[in-house]
Structures are given as structure tokens and as C-alpha cells.
Amino acid sequence: MDVYLTPQQLDLRSDVRAFLDEHYPPERILQMENDEEYPDDFYRECAARGWTGIPVPHEQGGSDGSVVDLCVFVEEVGKTSISLATLYITGTIFGSHALHICGTRAQADAYLPAIVSGDKRFALSMSEPGAGSDFAGMEATAERVDGGWRINGVKGPISGAERAEVIITAARTGTFPGQSRQKGISLFLVDNPSPGLSFEQRKFPAMKALMVNNVTYDDVIVSDDAVLGEIDGGFLNLAKLMDPERLANAAQAIGVAQAAIDDGVRYAREREQYGKPIARFQAVSHPLAEAQAEVAAARLLIYAAAHKRDVEGPCPMEASMAKMLANNVAGRATNAALQVAGATGWEADSPFLRRTLEVRGCELGGGTSQIQRNIIARHMGLR
Numbered sequence: 001m002d003v004y005l006t007p008q009q010l011d012l013r014s015d016v017r018a019f020l021d022e023h024y025p026p027e028r029i030l031q032m033e034n035d036e037e038y039p040d041d042f043y044r045e046c047a048a049r050g051w052t053g054i055p056v057p058h059e060q061g062g063s064d065g066s067v068v069d070l071c072v073f074v075e076e077v078g079k080t081s082i083s084l085a086t087l088y089i090t091g092t093i094f095g096s097h098a099l100h101i102c103g104t105r106a107q108a109d110a111y112l113p114a115i116v117s118g119d120k121r122f123a124l125s126m127s128e129p130g131a132g133s134d135f136a137g138m139e140a141t142a143e144r145v146d147g148g149w150r151i152n153g154v155k156g157p158i159s160g161a162e163r164a165e166v167i168i169t170a171a172r173t174g175t176f177p178g179q180s181r182q183k184g185i186s187l188f189l190v191d192n193p194s195p196g197l198s199f200e201q202r203k204f205p206a207m208k209a210l211m212v213n214n215v216t217y218d219d220v221i222v223s224d225d226a227v228l229g230e231i232d233g234g235f236l237n238l239a240k241l242m243d244p245e246r247l248a249n250a251a252q253a254i255g256v257a258q259a260a261i262d263d264g265v266r267y268a269r270e271r272e273q274y275g276k277p278i279a280r281f282q283a284v285s286h287p288l289a290e291a292q293a294e295v296a297a298a299r300l301l302i303y304a305a306a307h308k309r310d311v312e313g314p315c316p317m318e319a320s321m322a323k324m325l326a327n328n329v330a331g332r333a334t335n336a337a338l339q340v341a342g343a344t345g346w347e348a349d350s351p352f353l354r355r356t357l358e359v360r361g362c363e364l365g366g367g368t369s370q371i372q373r374n375i376i377a378r379h380m381g382l383r
């Protein structure tokens, strides 16, 4: 079923798997999640192995990889832990793609080599407590000051913000009566730490190793060099960033789902009731079989969409279809696997429960399934 993958991509997948199996067995992931231990080592190791350079052009020291490469990487990491996969998505993919979409040459030269070396991790600060799906309704502002901009407001929830070195921040720089609210939003590269920048941890039940924050900007000053893309034109650039974001989100969801199915199969073969393995009961095996077929179908859509993004450019409809389908499928798959494991799956420290919660949060991040349906419907001429 790996029709879209090259021998190099298959090698990448097996290298990542070997690394994760050696360094991040299930006990280690459980400990990291329970202790809320930020995955510093993982990120350092990714940099040492050249993986943080995948989305970075050769010119800046990367390997100029494709969106398909990124999906391969993120899907495999998602099988082990969504904290690790999301750290890579925010730290590496958001930064490199945002700079590619709308960064200046000077910004690319300043930041991309630091992404490759692992010295600069990014976060994307777009949502606000009062503006999630409708993020054009954001209230954070950036006002012109001598030589730069002063940012005020509260953003969140933002994955990995507190430990990121650079926070791509969306703020309102203008209002244009009679025009779309999408106009007047601008993007800034905010260094962390910066005076006036502070963080509060959101208490989410999964992805606890990678904290998710609210970020407060209290008169945070950035220079003109920190403006990313055109002033007042940030919404369009964020929309472009959503293709790789949503495809990576979908790939990690499918990774989590596949791991849940694999664990479910193992459990069903080992656990005996009524004198035989529960796998022999059709009511146990069929939900896993159906989940496997759905995961395979979602995976094909993700890789087809990623391939289209690599070859043809922007693919908002396909990215939304992949995100919606993958997360819906992953929700059903993790739930089916948890059911197979019965009360064992329901234990607080169970990987079955963890994965069910992981994909629940994954569905909400990057725009919910309802919002993806809205986007798909719009592209179908229905809205």
C-alpha cells in the first residue's frame, strides 16, 4: 500500500522506526507523559540525524525534502507519541514552510540553518481564547512604533510555545471597514524570550510532554525585520501554511491509529476468554479489520494529497479532506482498539486510552472536522 513512497522514503521510515524503538519504548513515553517531560533529547537527536533539515532547502543546509517525506516522518513518529510528532510539526515544519511561503531572503538565511541545527524551534500563534475556528476575529494587535511594532493580546492554545525559540505570531495591524476581516492581519517572528512575553500552560489530558500554552503579549516590541510577509496580508499566508500543517496533522493521526490497531491485534491474540483468544470472536476482530481498511484508505488520501502539494502546489481541498478523514478514521480506530482491551484499555496509564485522547486533541487542532467540511464544501461550490 506504499504506492507513493520511494526507496529513500521507505529507508527514512525504517531509520525513524529503529531510532524510536531503541530510545522511546512504551515505558519511556508513559514516563514522559506522566512527568510532563519536554522532549528536548528527541529534538536534539532529530537534528543530529538530519531530520530537522528535511523541509529546509539545500542552500540553507537542509535536505530539501518534500511534503511526502514529512508525512512519512510524522506518521512514523505518531505511532510512538503525539508529543514527539507535534513537536516536530511545530518546531520544524511550521517555521520552514512559513519562511518558504513569505519570508525574505535575509530571514531565510537567519532562521533556516538554525532549524537544521535544532537551535531554533518554532511555534505558530494564531488561535486566541475568543477566536479559534474564526481566527480572523482575533483581537491581538500590533501597533506601529518607531522602527518596529508593539504587540498586545492573548493567544492560545499554542502547541509547544513556551519552549520554542521563535513564535510566529498573528496580530491585527489594521481594520478595513467594508472589506473582509481577513485583511489587516499580519505575521511577526517573535523571539522567545522577549520582554513582555509570558506563558500559561493549558491543562489538556493528552500530549502532556509537549506543553500547550496560552501566550500573553504585553507590549512586546519587535523590529521591522521581524515582519513575516506583507503587513495586513498575513491571513493569506496562514491559509497557505495550512496545507502542510493539515497534511502533517493527518499523517500523525494515522500513525497513532495504526499503533492502536497493532496493539489491539496483539492484545486480542493474547487475551483469552471462554477458553480461547478473544481474536476468535468476530465481534472483536471485525472492528479492528474495518479500522485497518479505513486507515489504509486515509493513508492513501494523505499521500496523494501530499504528492499533489509537492508537484502542483497549494491543495487546500485535498489537505482538508485528508485531515478530516484521517482524524475521523483515527477516532474510530483508537476507540475500537480500546474496546478490544476492555478494562485494561481504560486504565489511566494505558496506551489504548492515551491514543484515544491523542487523536481526540489532534482532531481539534489545525481546524476541527466541521471546519474542514466547510472548506471542502466551499471548494465544491456549496457555500
Ligand SMILES: Cc1cc2nc3c(=O)[nH]c(=O)nc-3n(C[C@H](O)[C@H](O)[C@H](O)COP(=O)(O)OP(=O)(O)OC[C@H]3O[C@@H](n4cnc5c(N)ncnc54)[C@H](O)[C@@H]3O)c2cc1C
Binding pocket: 090, 124, 125, 126, 127, 128, 129, 130, 131, 132, 133, 134, 156, 157, 158, 159, 160, 204, 207, 212, 361, 362, 364, 365, 366, 367, 368, 369, 370, 371, 374
Ligand atoms: C491540542 C491542541 C493544540 C493546538 N495547537 C495550536 C497551535 O499550535 N496554534 C494555534 O494557533 N492553535 C492551536 N490550537 C487551537 C485550534 O486550532 C482550535 O482549538 C481550533 O481551531 C478550534 O477552535 P476553538 O477551540 O476555539 O473552538 P470554536 O471555534 O469555539 O468551535 C467550537 C465548536 O464549534 C464548531 N464550529 C465553530 N464554527 C463553526 C462553523 N462555522 N461551522 C461548523 N462548526 C463550527 C467547531 O467545529 C467546534 O466543534 C490547538 C488546539 C488543540 C486542541
